[in-house]
Amino acid sequence: MSGEEFVPLSLTPLLIGTFAAIACALPGNFLVLRKQALIGDAISHVVLPGIVVAFLLTGAISTWPMMLGAAGAAIVAVVLIEAIRRLGQIEPGAAMGVVFTTMFAAGVLLLEQTDTSTVHLDVEHALYGNLESLIWLDATGWGSLLDVEALAGLPPELSRIALTLVGVSVFTWLFWRPLKISTFDEGFARTIGIRTGALGMALVITAAIAAVAAFDAVGSIIVIAMFICPPAAARMLTNRLEAQIAWSIVFATASAVSGYVLAGYGPLWLGGSDAVSAAGMIATMSGLILAAAAMFGPCRARIGAHTSA
């Protein structure tokens, strides 16, 4: 495959997919360890009403209002879940189920009620995004990477997701020690003066930002898969958090790249003519990696449980 073809058509979707995968996998490590893995699921469902409301208010498909709407919806959902949990004394899982399904239903209803025939806004798009369409038309080959004019034509999603990835990495790096301590031993974290409540909230917000940014580029199905599958697979390989995070980044990258390539070229190899959904394929690949890790990973069993190898 030559640079003339690869750079404009495949380089940017690959990068965006990889960045989105890593940006979700990083906070996902902590969420999985804290048994909050389904936060990603809830967030990606409530994003829909958020963007629909933003669309209704602004009347146009523009990025920032929609990101704000999505973030707002995520915050509303977190507050509602907490309120229902406390007011109704309901277990967190059920409270979450009540809130995100209702908000998703409201989003679908709003979408049906408004005339969105002129714009590209529908449930399918929200679910599995459109990674394949994020192409770099101005590029002519590898040389374009040094060409300022062509670089200006990069899809804006790339810079947004790159920025998000940097933000998430900085958050993880800055709060590494408190995050690590409070994840494994919340009581001890409190005694040495870490404000665990605020830190937990910050983690959820970081995850929400990563989810919303990734959602904008690649749809919500990747978001859920990347929050959970790479960290879960990494969890089977090691008992050290540092190694787990490194592995999760490797797995996230591997699923993004292999998923994209398989989705784009796999059908051609099999004699088909059209590509399949890249987002779906990336999620599938991450699942295969998780399955392999769950079957062969050296640390797959719970400590104390005898391995039935």
Place this chain on the structure above:
Amino acid sequence: MIWDALTLQLGYNATLVAIGATLLGVSAGVTGTFLFLRKRALVSDAISHATLPGVCLAFMVLVALGGDGRNLLGLLAGSAISAWVGLLCMNWLTRRTRLAEDAAIGAILSVFFGFGIVLLTIIQTMGVGRQAGLEGFLLGSTAGMLWADAMIIAIGGAATLLLVLILRRPMTLVAFDPEYAAARGLPIHRIDLAMMGLVMAVTVVGLKIVGLILIVALLIIPAVTARFWSERSEHVVLLAGLAGGLAGYIGAAISASAPNLPTGPIIVLVSFAFFVLSLFCAPKRGVLAAVLRHLRFQRRVHIRQGLLALAQGQKIYEPLTLRLLRRAGLVRPDGVATDTGKARAGKALRDEKRWEIVRGDQAHEATAALYDGMRDIETVMTHDQIAEIDRQIGGPQGVPA
């Protein structure tokens, strides 16, 4: 218009949908209750998303066999198989690896759904041109519901209800106390699996009406709603069935009464309305009841403290206490006790002294534990006991008049 819809006067299709939605709501509510009581409500999310690959594969097989890919029975069979596979994978992940259940749920949900979407895009490029119906399974589509579809939903719902009826006792036992159930020799894992199998059946039956993303709501919300109204599991099950059925019926009616009102989301929103109503209005567990209870408690504390203050001749400055005492006719507007007020105050102080004796006496230990500063001593002791205590206290000892 809405009245016509509620009385099933809006034509054949609307009637079919309303009946189907009601049956679905009842069976989802009843089944979901056990899931909720077992604290595994979100497992339904994984199960429902895991149906997608099965639907797509079934469609492909049906087309490959030369049939019409939209045969509902075939699609539902496919969805059931893949949901079952997803369920087994999830069970395996939680039991055999170190992953917690939430991570397993999320992994199964996203991977199966992602794979389903891959298959969906393959179908779109297969060029058979009849795939338009498949997206309907995401959010449900009731527009073209046939008599046969309604029959499948009715039979499936009835079968689920029957199975719940048979399995209700072991499922309740496992939900409340798995250790005890294990000690009794019940096969917990098999019962759990049966419970999930029922949830899967409801999900599959509901694909046509509400779609796989929103069926979770029908399983969770009615159960949570019903839990507000009762502390007895059999009542909760029945109430959940009622709430689910009503939501299905009203939701289907509303959605038939105007254009652009998709059935699934409307049913979910009606269900949520019931939930909010229960959250606020339920007796005992509702928010309103809790607020009233708090206010009543506050009033009792203030009146009690006010009476004690009156009895000891202290002046009351607290405005709420004054207002409450005045309204009860215990003090005059200038803050001086009325005759009833003096009598009640004297009684309050004497009761306090009686409690002091009770609490100082080892023999009354169990009774003393009931002391909370407000309980009337007559409600916990006999007249003879109180007389004995009064004998120990003796007569007035210089209490200010």
